[in-house]
Amino acid sequence: MLHRLRPALLLFLTLSALGALGLAHEDDPKILDRMGPYNGPGFRRANLNQPGQLALGGTPFSSSGVSLLSWVTLAEMGSPQSGADCWGYTSPSGREFVLMGHSLGFAVVDISVPTNAQVIANLSGPSSLWRDIKVYGNHAYVVSEGGGGIHIFSLAQIDSGVVTQVGSVITGGSTSTHNVAINEASGYLYRLGGASNGMRIYDLGADPVNPPLVGSWSSRYIHDAQVVSYTSGPNAGKEIVFACSGLNGGFSNTGLDIIDVTNKNNISVLGNTSYNNPAYSHQGWLSPDRQYFYLGDELDENGSLPTTTHVIAVSNLSNPQSLTSFTNGNQAVGHNLYTEGNLIYEANYRSGLRIFDASNPTSPVEVAFFDTYPDNDLDGFNGLWSVYPYFQSGTVVGSDLERGLFVWWTGPNPLVLDLPAGPLSLVNPGGDSMAVTITEATPGDLVPGSALLHINDGAGWVSLPLTALGGANFQADFPAFACGTALQYYLTADATSGSTWSLPTGAPFDLYAASAALGQTTMVSHDFEAASGWTVGAAGDSASTGIWTRVNPRGTAAQPEDDHTVAGSECFVTGQGSVGGSLGENDVDGGNTTLVSPVFDLSSSSSPRVSYWRWFSNDQGSSSAEDVLEVEITGDGANWILVETVGPTGAQSSGGWFEHSLLVSDFVALSSQVRLRFRTGDLGAGSIVEAAIDDLEISDIDCGTGCGASSYCVATANSAGGGALLTALGSSSLAANDLVLSIGGAPVNQPGLFYYGSTQISTPFGDGVRCVGGGISRFNPALISDAGGQVSRSIDLTLPPASSGVGQISAGDTWNFQFWYRDPSAGASGFNLSDGLSIVFCP
Secondary structure, three states, X not given: OOOOOOOHHHHHHHHHHHOOOEOOOOOOHHHXXXXXXXXXXXXXXXXXXXXXXXXXXXXXXXXXXXXEEEEEOHHHHOOOOOEEEEEEEEOOOOOEEEEEEEOOEXXXXXXXXXXXXXXXXXXXXXXXXXXXXXXXXOEEEEEEOOOOOEEEEEOOOHHHOOOEEEEEEOOOXXXXXXXXXXXXXXXXXXXXXXXXXXXEEEEOOOOOOOOOEXXXXXXXXXXEEEEEEOOOHXXXXXXXXXXXXXXXXXXXEEEEEEEEOOOOOOOEEEEEEXXXXXXXXXXXXXXXXXXXXXXXXXXXXXXXXXOOEEEEEOOOOOOOEEEEEEOOOOOOOOOEEEEEOOEEEEEOEOOOEEEEEOOOOOOOEEEEEEOOOOOOOOOOOOOEEEEEOOOOOOEEEEEEOOOEEEEEEOOOOOEEEEOOOOOOOEEOOOOEEEEEEEEEOOOOOEOOOOOEEEEEOOOOEEEEEOEEEEOOEEEEEEOOOOOOOEEEEEEEEEEOOOOEEEEOOOOOOOOEEEEEOOEEEEEEEEOOOOOOOOEEOOOOOOOOEOOEEEEOOOOOOOOOOOOOOOOOOOEEEEOOOOOOOOOOOOOOEOOEEEEEOOOEOOOOOOOEEEEEEEEEEEEEOOOOOOOOEEEEEEOOOOOXXXXXXXXXXXXXXXXXXXXEXXXXXXXXXXXXXXXXXXXXEOOOOOOEEEEEEEEEEEEEEEOOOOOEEEEEOOOOOEOOEOOOEEEEEOOOEOOOOOOEEEEEOOOOOOEEEEEEEOEEEEEEEOOEEEEEEOOOEEEEEEEEOOOOOOEEEEOOOOOOOOOOHHHOOOOOOEEEEEEEEEOOOOOOOOEEEOOEEEEEOEO
């Protein structure tokens, strides 16, 4: 067996669960690694500016250079058990559609508005894990290992949401098929694989609804192929199949066959080749100039090699040469790939979409990615099945085994949002502001008035317009909040193309977090690299396996592969299985298990807040979505108060790290006996239950007596746009001594100086307004703004001018700050000033 072995019991349970699915490839690792479909919500970027309609929180997908536009879950496709291959179709009207195979048939998804993808039809077919789809003219041709031959569907009325089966073809022996290829230039369809077949050829040009069988070739099994026609050069007039093939179902003597099918009655092999470490030649695609064939072997990774793509020279069809291979160093299994221009788009199972720049065709390098399998990038057979990069709009789509359809944008974003002074982590309870820039790829890309700040204070989301300051500069204004309020926020802006863009770019899954406070002190920080006094067990616990333990976790479909701490490795999880062990080897079984914190003395704190990162998975196994994770707190060691319940269903019950925070005083009185506990169990019918906890912190916030910063005065427009805005980071605490003054929106590469005084004035000065009076103190030397027009200075309150003399800063003082800067391009005076910032200092 060339795949990794799994325990026999797991195989039996998996096959039993699959039931009637087509199982022509029982030894295919996709069966052995099978898991249930994701059962949470999807995503539409079009709804970003309506946050109440989204499931927010957590960061399920890591990415670089790829933006998620829509995510259509399997549940939206009629709840099949798994996804399969996908292809694209553009109607004569220019509307774009995805045809995505799944275990029950295939879904038709309208992505004409890619930020709001919609399922418009679901077509049934034989039950099968494997299904492939291709398009010729206005017909779709669907095959599967479940049999039925070729199912033919008319796409003529797809704009009206109507897709109709108009025919089926069962000639050619066995009706099972693994893949289908169509040469649109010649009009021939190629059924590939299925019951150890090579290829069976049908003439779509003769009759697209009932194409006749015109040839076949079965000297070797063909798993997948690309078929092209040559119109110039020494091969002009030839139709050539580039076949990923082998003997014994593709498992032996595996490699690439180049087959001349010009004469369907006289098919001949021109050449073939293998490559280093061959295991199972799976799929590949030609470079646009047809000089190279990029081939992926589905089984060569196998726990030893990284994701490997082989480069085969095919300019001489009779003498193909395996030249080299390339990798990104990732462990995931390579599955399907396609080329477009200088880019190679790869669907690499657990590492998701990987995009390589093949400007150097024999040494491509990864330039972008989007990981659809958050748990790990190991060599398992879950995650992204295929990718389609050929829509004229530039939209790219990918089909995922467990998570459905992803719709992406891989080009430059029309709008880029930025925070010149960084995101606020502390928001003044009396109200605060934050500098924002929105850069357009092309002038006019931004829809006027569409820039919004979205804030959630625990009572629901509120959307507030940003204030336009001119040019790319905006200001986000936070309203007043009760001190101690935990906030989540993000920003959006709409492009004239119809898309919505956000900051953080991963919103709504990734959000900024802040507290309404003047200062914050960390009292407790447990990253669980050490036990830190945590204990396991409580009255009523009866679990026989899956007992809480502190480890470097071994990932499964239900348990994390990595802890949450960026620089760490350990966390508390419910049981640790063996390497390569089964999904349910050490999950929670037989009752509850409880993790209990040490005692925390919060008696002298003013407004302590607890935050922690948790993982809970309850969507696997035969009796899923029945159990919960409960978090409780006590202030006296005897009476436990429920803080939150995770599960049994919902977006946060399918794995993934999610943060939760609570104000201690909302649940118990502040005391010296505060503790938390985390309890989960497998009660009733057995299922797969896993939980994990990491990175618990307790921080005390400073509500002070009016301490903090507030803006006043108005910045005057400058040569960079709307004016320079002054903000404060850190706190106004003398003890903390972490105040940072920051400027955004200043002219690029110009000198400037921070200064402060005791009074507020409003006097024209240069090209702006002087907002600070009284005895003036300056923070020397002058600083030069960077390429983004930003300047920042850390203020050491223990050094002059803040520590002595006319500018001495003491607790309870109010001082007013401003930034003076050169701006020779703006006006006659050659200088300008920022707005003003008033700061009340605390002990």
